[in-house]
Amino acid sequence: xxxxMPTMTLAALDDLAIQRARAGDLDxxxxxxxxYEGTVYNLARRICRTAEDAExxxxxxxxxxxxxxxxxxxxxxxxxxxxxKRVASSKALMKIRREKYRETDELFEDGDxxxxxxxxxxxxxxxxxxxxxxxxRSRAVVWMHDVEGYTHEDIAEMMGMTVSFSKSQLAxxxxxxxxxxxxxxx
Amino acid sequence: MTQHCTIEELLAVRDGEGAGTALRHGDQCLACRAExxxxxxxxxxxxxxxxxxxxxxxxxxxxxxxxxxxxxRWIATGWVLLAAAAALAVxxxxxxxxxxGGQMAGQRANLDSLVSASQQxxxxxxxxxxxxxxxxxxxxxxxxxxxxxxxxxxxQLGEAQRTxxxxxxxxxxxxxxxxxxxxxxxxxxxxxxxxxx
Numbered sequence: 001x002x003x004x005m006p007t008m009t010l011a012a013l014d015d016l017a018i019q020r021a022r023a024g025d026l027d028x029x030x031x032x033x034x035x036y037e038g039t040v041y042n043l044a045r046r047i048c049r050t051a052e053d054a055e056x057x058x059x060x061x062x063x064x065x066x067x068x069x070x071x072x073x074x075x076x077x078x079x080x081x082x083x084x085k086r087v088a089s090s091k092a093l094m095k096i097r098r099e100k101y102r103e104t105d106e107l108f109e110d111g112d113x114x115x116x117x118x119x120x121x122x123x124x125x126x127x128x129x130x131x132x133x134x135x136x137r138s139r140a141v142v143w144m145h146d147v148e149g150y151t152h153e154d155i156a157e158m159m160g161m162t163v164s165f166s167k168s169q170l171a172x173x174x175x176x177x178x179x180x181x182x183x184x185x186x
Numbered sequence: 187m188t189q190h191c192t193i194e195e196l197l198a199v200r201d202g203e204g205a206g207t208a209l210r211h212g213d214q215c216l217a218c219r220a221e222x223x224x225x226x227x228x229x230x231x232x233x234x235x236x237x238x239x240x241x242x243x244x245x246x247x248x249x250x251x252x253x254x255x256x257x258x259r260w261i262a263t264g265w266v267l268l269a270a271a272a273a274l275a276v277x278x279x280x281x282x283x284x285x286x287g288g289q290m291a292g293q294r295a296n297l298d299s300l301v302s303a304s305q306q307x308x309x310x311x312x313x314x315x316x317x318x319x320x321x322x323x324x325x326x327x328x329x330x331x332x333x334x335x336x337x338x339x340x341x342q343l344g345e346a347q348r349t350x351x352x353x354x355x356x357x358x359x360x361x362x363x364x365x366x367x368x369x370x371x372x373x374x375x376x377x378x379x380x381x382x383x
Contacts, residue, residue, distance in 0.1 A: 024256045026249060033245050041240040051241060059244045066252035127231050146229040171194040177228060178193075 013077045022070050029069070032080070033062055039081070040088040046143045047092040049136065057095055061088040089144060090158055096136045130180045138173040145170055191218045193225075200225050250326035254333050297353070300360035307367035314374045325373065332370040339363045 013035050020028035037058060044057035064087050072083055131139060137159070144150045145166070150158075152166040159166070191199070195208040200222060211218060343359045345351075 026253060029252055030245060030249065033248060038237055038239055042237045045238045055240060055242065055244060058240055059247055062244070062248040063251055066248060067255060128235060131232070143232070147232050167194060171192070171197055174197065174225060174228065175193050178224065
């Protein structure tokens with residue numbers, strides 16, 4: 001699994017800090033918070049629709065981390081990253097389920113699946129807007145799969161859906177992104 | 187395979203899970219190969235999007251809850267010891283320290299009922315599971331203040347037990363503890379009702 005490691009994490013944390021955090025040391029917990037707040041917020045912000053919801057996810061994630069770190073059995077920052085990201089992903093998915101965000105799947109029909117666009121479009125220019133425009137579950141799947149590196153099996157488990165659901169959401173998301181990004185540059 | 191690959195098939199190829207027919211078609215079809223390149227580019231562009239940073243520092247709220255949980259663990263442990271010590275003092279009694287007759291029975295009943303009330307409030311707090319809820323900075327600060335007060339009373343109760351303080355002092359401390367616990371539970375009940383959980 002590809003999990004993007006925040007660069008400051010490795011430098012800021014060591015096994016000793018993790019052990020101290022497990023024992024409830026508040027300074028060590030703050031070091032963990034500082035090392036991961038950006039990673040967690042960014043993940044939450046990409047999945048949730050609003051900045052306020054992403055902030056709530058950030059807070060809920062670290063409540064959970066502080067509550068459960070005593071039972072965290074991994075060692076080293078790599079395992080800690082995977083664990084914290086998993087907690088954050090679950091909280092963000094819970095948030096979009098709880099908030100009953102708009103599900104606009106029916107509003108956007110997939111374009112012709114074999115229509116082709118120029119691959120050299122300036123993707124980054126409008127990708128942010130296109131990503132935000134996706135239905136919530138599609139956006140969550142595309143981010144978790146293509147950026148965070150979760151497998152369809154992982155995503156299905158976290159969303160409480162099937163592997164086929166995850167695959168079809170990813171395909172629909174990419175079909176829409178292709179259409180929208182193409183439209184922007186025609 | 188004479189038809190173009192679907193996006194789902196191309197995504198499977200991109201992720202190293204493609205079926206043989208899709209792989210073969212992708213090798214031969216320029217359009218599908220271009221689409222596959224585009225899917226790689228989109229994934230790369232998504233990973234290259236700028237990292238978004240939280241607009242506000244949430245550590246004070248997280249810290250308040252983490253510190254509260256730590257205090258509660260300590261209080262729970264200390265409370266069991268204190269309750270046991272109080273119960274022992276009530277059962278055994280100490281001549282010269284405990285008065286006799288009706289007054290002693292009345293005070294013992296008072297102490298028993300205070301210990302019992304404190305126990306019920308601890309249980310109510312556990313049931314509410316306050317750590318599972320998001321707190322505002324103000325609520326977190328009120329809670330931290332109450333928990334500090336309880337920790338202080340517990341420390342005084344421990345000292346009172348150790349030094350054999352008067353029964354009036356013990357009653358007063360247990361009354362304070364029940365009062366603070368009651369306020370703490372009320373804060374959490376109000377919060378739970380407010381957010382509809």
